[in-house]
Amino acid sequence: MTENVIELHDATIMQEEQAVLQGVTFSLEKGAFCYLVGRTGSGKSSLLKTLYADLPLQSGMGTVAGFPLAKLPASKVPYLRRRLGIVFQDFQLLSDRTVAENLMFVLNATGWKGKAQKQQRVSDVLTQVGLNGAANRMPHRLSGGEQQRVVIARAMLNEPVLLLADEPTGNLDPDVSDSIMRLFAEINNAGTAILMATHNFQLLEKYPHRVLTCKDGALLDSARV
Numbered sequence: 001m002t003e004n005v006i007e008l009h010d011a012t013i014m015q016e017e018q019a020v021l022q023g024v025t026f027s028l029e030k031g032a033f034c035y036l037v038g039r040t041g042s043g044k045s046s047l048l049k050t051l052y053a054d055l056p057l058q059s060g061m062g063t064v065a066g067f068p069l070a071k072l073p074a075s076k077v078p079y080l081r082r083r084l085g086i087v088f089q090d091f092q093l094l095s096d097r098t099v100a101e102n103l104m105f106v107l108n109a110t111g112w113k114g115k116a117q118k119q120q121r122v123s124d125v126l127t128q129v130g131l132n133g134a135a136n137r138m139p140h141r142l143s144g145g146e147q148q149r150v151v152i153a154r155a156m157l158n159e160p161v162l163l164l165a166d167e168p169t170g171n172l173d174p175d176v177s178d179s180i181m182r183l184f185a186e187i188n189n190a191g192t193a194i195l196m197a198t199h200n201f202q203l204l205e206k207y208p209h210r211v212l213t214c215k216d217g218a219l220l221d222s223a224r225v
Helices: 044-051 074-082 099-109 115-128 144-156 174-189 201-206
Strands: 004-015 018-029 033-038 059-064 084-087 162-166 193-197 210-215 218-221
Touching: 004 044, 004 193, 018 044, 018 193, 018 210, 018 218, 033 044, 033 174, 033 201, 044 059, 044 162, 044 193, 074 084, 084 144, 099 115, 099 144, 115 144, 144 174, 162 174, 174 193, 174 201
Parallel strands: 033 193, 033 210, 084 162, 162 193
Antiparallel strands: 004 018, 004 059, 210 218
8 A cells, every 4th residue: 555645634724814725635645746736825835834834734634744734733843844855935045054054954953963974964965966066155156046956955854755845946947947857856756755836837748747736725636637
């Protein structure tokens, strides 16, 4: 039996005090790749935030990486997020620290011990994203595509079972977007499931996968069409 990294059943997704998606039911298998699309304000980001417990699941049932979302205690949220990789559109890198220091910050925050082990992990993920020469550079010295690769490296530090990506190519030109998609394909082929929010329909045509669509307060699933 295939393990699911996401399971939602009859979930209501909230944005502030308003329900933006209702009756959300879907699962994502380990190692799968799925797009999340919809207009601005349709609930894409709120759904992702619910999956990594930045927003509470107030109605329905859900599990992510084996953690139940309903009534998940705040003390358990860091443990859930260690099983996940989160890629933000706006990077959220620490501007006053080098690339390596940005990654080391996450390792320290998630309980890694041993200087040599941490340095090796930083080297490994930077090599994985093709930035092994950038460890001592400052984020503002990197191009947008390079910064996004650092964000992906950061997301891969704890070898997540699931990568949640919110518009990861939204601010990048087409060639750079292609290189990011090829990197996601490598990560996915190595066994990490990916749920990627995007509004770039050219990517959906070029790299076809299952599509979840947020529309009129509901989540439509191409796998059920």
